[in-house]
Amino acid sequence: MSTTSSTSARPVTESTKGDKKKTLCGACEAELEPDHGGIQCVQGHNFCTDCSKQIVSLFFSDPQIYLPLRCVLCHVELNTSVFERQLTPEQVDFYQQHMLVLVWAKELVGEGERLDNCPFCSFAVIRSIDDSTIFNCERPDCLKSSCLICRKACPKFLSNFATEAQQMEMIKHFTCESLAYEKSLFDQAVEGGQKVPCPKCGLSGMKDDACTHMTCPTCAEVWCYFCGLGIEQCDKSVDGTNSIFDHNYQWNTNPKRCPMYFTQIQDVDRRWADNEIDCLNRFHRVRSLCLLREVFKELGPERIQDLNNHFHSLDACGFTVDEIINEDLTLIQRRTQRQRRPPPK
16 A cells, blocks of 8 residues: 555665665665665655755755655655755755744635735745735845746836837736736646646645555545545445555446556557556546646637737647547546447337
8 A cells, every 4th residue: 555645756776676675766876875864754765965955956946846855756844944054054944934834824824815925035024815916025135026927027107108128028017917817727738638636635745656546644644546546535345444455446447436456447448558657647648638638628729829829828838739638538448438339229
């Protein structure tokens, strides 16, 4: 059973390569000692000091996106101490200021409010969810104006009259604001296609190459990665013990049940591969296309085109319009389904 945050990326160890003594870095696969000084997560993913520095750099590139701190493999929230020990003295102050922002977000933001922070410094303020997405930083050593949608700087007006270039730039950011909902919906679909959330607490992540059974480390919910349902909601054999294993019984003929391993599916549906990596890629591809198809249905072609013209969201998502709209998204084509024929007239 995978014990993950709705995530479960497999810890990389020498046991996966024939030797059980060493741990490998999850990025460069360098051999590590058990007491190495790099980042370690509760799921057992380890990173050497050099790769840990790169992870730290990723956080500092855009703290708004990378808070709370998570393992880059399984997305489980990191123990802050293993992250803090990677910081240089120059980075500590900036890091602590942004962690304070996270505390505010969790404890002080009320209903109908949001926490907005400057993309270029640690200044943050709680505002109404209906406030403009143009943000004016009040920190004396920053004072930049920025767009909270594209996270880029807006022009500073030094007089009551804007230049033509400034006007054109601001029009772009007003367009950002008008497409904020569409962009959020599209981005969530792209991101959500690559992981599955825990049905109880919502913590998302990607399974490893083990079975489809998941145990969330945050709320301890047991659930199925394939259908996304918790143990109480998923269909189970009435003759079993009411465990998650009963959800796998006769999965090949019962469309309400799921396989215990992705590699079992090829016995029923030859479109699936016989290795976990390719199966996982196929699963996430279908999941992504399903989510994007729902976004297309909600927004319609004109708003999708407007979104793509401004943000290039569709161009960058990795799928064509034809794939999103027309591809067969049936996860498993069971033999009983394929053999059905319409009754004779």
